[in-house]
Amino acid sequence: MLHPYRLTKLVYLNFGFNQLFWIYSLIVAMLFSVSCENKQVQLPASDADNGGLILPGGFEALVVIDSAGPTRHIAVNDNGDIYAKLRFSRDKQGGTIGMRDLNGDGKADTLVRFGDYEDVGGSAVGVTIYDGYLYTSTVRQVLRNKLSPGELVPGSRTEVILTDTHPNVARNWHTTKPAAFDGKGNMYIPFGSPSDAGQDIDLYGPTGIPGGKGLDPSPEREMHAGIWKFDAGREGQVQADGTKFATGLRSIVGMTWSPLDDQLYAVVNGIDNFHTLYPALYSSWQAAVLPSEILVKVTEGADFGWPYAYYDQLQGKNVLSPAYGGDGTIVGRAAEFDEPVIGFPGHWAPMDLLFYQGRQFPDRYKQGVFVAFHGSTDRSPYPQAGYIVCFVPLADGKAGDWEVFADGFAGVDTVENTGDARYRPMGLAEGPDGSLYLSESNKGKIWRVMYKGDKKEFGEKQLQEMKRLTAHKTYIKTPVAGVDNLDKGSLLEGGILYNTYCATCHQRNGEGDNNRFPPLAGSERVLGEVEPLVASILNGIQGEITVRGKTYNGYMPPHANILDDHAVASISSYIRNRWGNKASPISPSEVRIIREKVVN
Template sequence: MRQPVLGLSFMTLMFRGPVSVLILTVFLLTGCGPETSNLPESDPDNGGLILPGGFEALTVIDSVGLTRHIAVTETGDIYAKLRYSRDGLGGTVGIRDTDGDGRADSVVRFGDYEDVGGSAVGVTIHNGYLYTSTVRQVLRNRLIPGELIPSSRTEVILTDTDPNVARNWHTTKPAAFDGKGNMYIPFGSPSDAGQDITLYGPTGIPEGKGLDPTPEREMHAGVWKFDANRENQVQTDGVKFATGLRSIVGLAWSPLDDHLYAVVNGIDNFHTMYPKIFSAWQAAVLPSEILARVKEGSDFGWPYAYYDQLQGKNVLAPAYGGDGNMVGRAANFDDPVIGFPGHWAPMEILFYRGDQFPERYKQGAFVAFHGSTDRSPYPQAGYIVCFVPIKDGKADHWEVFADGFARVDTVENTSDAVYRPMGLAEGPDGSLYISESNKGRIWRVMYKGEKKKFGDRELADMVKKTENKTYIKTPIEGQDNLDKGSVLEGGILYNTYCATCHQRDGEGDKNRFPPLAQSERVLGPIEPLVDAILNGLQGEITVRGKTYNGYMPPHENILDDHAVASISTYIRSRWGNKAGPVTPSEVSKIRAATRSDKPL
């Protein structure tokens, strides 16, 4: 990694060359983190966090950029991995507290690598090395005592040679190590549910069917084991360790039982793709996002099966003939440690090893949830850090540990959440650090109570404070329906059903098919748009002063009310369009009025 190119906060650093490294090293030796015996003063409001009794928090830094994972050294320095490094300033941030007050006052960006895609994650410290992961590579630098920015040579440990890696939504490279010289890396699935993405894209499943067998499982949707110290490896240099894991963003080796654990993101779009099987409510809460204990040879079933936390079992996936209850071949796959609610997006897992927290927190794992994007018309959910007590590789419940990130009770749209938890790291004194991805705020959580007195009362009080939050509780079917089309689902559906003619930029083909951007038929009353989606359109129409005479097929027997509302809402809010959302109930009325003899 290159020398620092930008310093933030109280100083600006512009150092280059060997002398610069010496100057930087001498300067930064003046502060190597707080003493473990003296915890700094917390924020009066705990940085806005809600925590169990005895816990307090302070804001280490308010805004460092679009932060993903973080790592903390044995001297208290923090490394934050940014989502992008495309501005030439470096994609990793070194953060140091030089005066012991717990707050960052030395912040420097570095790293000469480039990220492809927007989910680049991974920064881990192991055996004196800083391992940094992008979507395409795993890099490492030896950490030299006193240096905040590593001056050591950057070693390329692993490169993903898949030519389509930049288009794989689920490929991330978090690293975990077993202490025996092995490094574990997941390779995510390019598709959502095992469909042929070469023909239908990552979300389109013709007639709801997936490929069987799914070729993706050969080189994706699993975890591979590599030599942690060997340079210039590619995927085929590793050993396939486990399979059936769609999208892993958080990976860790557990000191509890000496096993690998992963948090896994599940399949999306159940109601959109299978409206006759799954209601909008079922699609909001299913399938489960899981915490998995990953052993060599494990198979967790993707894409043939998914875990249903409501039923407490693996069930057959709808793309392979499942009806939401059928087990079939799903009985052959491994069960998770525990299943979380659907679409909460678990991003990080941490096994606590310190002595600062009450002893119970050494008997389980912390999990950070980034929060959902795929629950509409029900409230988006997640946006917390939870703790999972684990015994013998199993868990029977999870509990909210840190709340207060979203800053609103009902998250109608993902953008409503002010902060989205992302990374977890443990400091040398046993403090827990939490990062979030919207602004790059980092908190330090400390325990200042009496450890022996911590117990049921504090946990029960936390339940009372959080159990009725709409982004935590299981929504009540019908009652908690926000009755609005989902922009996210609308985008997926638009690209599946509409973009071929109207194009992804909404400008049409300049010939037969009219533009939707700044279209009078889109921005005015909703009836013409909804009627056209439901019942098709044929004959001449004039849009933006030009006449078009194409043919639009009807979709009334393909798309349900929520799907039509979602497409309409998406169209009315894209490409400079600024019209209000469309609700499923409005679509239902238009459907009845225009084609009452042909109900969906």
């Protein structure tokens, strides 16, 4: 293919294209199109480090653009042009981006912002190409523009296909409108639930109150928490013009039609705040891993149970929600609702899904679905999790175990705070040559993933190596209760408590009195396993004890009725990191488990 001279490494253009650029772009598009038809296009060179991504063997990646802005969903046209939806548009510059590679190196040379609309919130997603039209979703509306050959920015009139007329749409936390199409002229749009779990939001707000009950029956299920079907080409529609297709779906950000079985699929974000609202029923660990984020196959009339039920991926079944009498084990009426295709760990925040249909990847990737996880915000005090793109094998409608397909977005092993993650995966799109495009929302970085290995040799070896590289990442693995709790004891508080309760005997320098009370500095008991140390503080010690080769026979009183879990964790963490001691801190959750075990 003849590559035209590059005009500039990155050209930012607004609405005023001159004729020369349009003619130039049209020539480039025609050359690209002819080359594609004759299958002469060669994959561009990958970045030496794959743009920072970790991928299965044989896959490589390049960065298409490093920082397009806070990008949400993406779409790729037949000529390779990339479209991205920004989180919002409040600066009159347009909330959609068009990108074009002018010289065939895979990098975006032209970036154009367009779209004469404004978004009222930051949750807007949705940019999809269907039947020659570019569909764009804001918080309030679904718009479309006819795409013409050679155009990067559509010159056609903007058609308003759907408007959400709910007066509080901007306040709805889960107002996203990704569009899916069935190929028969129908468009499917989700309307998310305003509340977290069916609470009375007028009285208690979207998240409710501790121990609160949900409204029963839930009024939100009438016009929210479901998917509606519309005419894909009819202008001026409102929700009442559509048909309710399915219900019981709290928050959908990613939705698409599957070519595998000609059915609608969606990824759903689950309920939050289990421990905060129901501390007697759910530990902080349970709240971190539950409820499941789910992949659902949506048939007409389906009901997935929100807010009455949720899916527990650890038990493999629907259970009753706590706001409706559940305790984490009771099934009750939850048995009446549809179950998902697969349940992912809680709070991973699935944002998009894609059924791969290209010829570039190994054939196994045409029998399943890719899912992009934005990463959690609701797992504290455990590490935040997600921040990957995974692949779910599907056979006869049944899901196999999900696999990590793309890693390396987070940039750190332990994401203590959501802001620690360098990139957060967001959108998925397939290019005309079968490349997979991935977007992220922090800076608007977009990657192009290509397969350059031998498809016949791809298999278990590459998959197992990928598992080895990723399985122990704290944002991927299931956290161990207590052990992986990041809310360790406070060293500052531990120092104060130590001087109050311990220094009289063990001295401020941690060396003991060299007579009855042993040293803590260099103590095998202090630096060893956690349980003996914590048990000593809780139950006390009476009788002989040997420390650093010397025997002591003092008396240490029990503190179980004086110090709570956080205080014991703080003292323990303090003495394990003082006077030359270097040992891991101890969390209140660990103390709680030990207390239940050793204190009568």
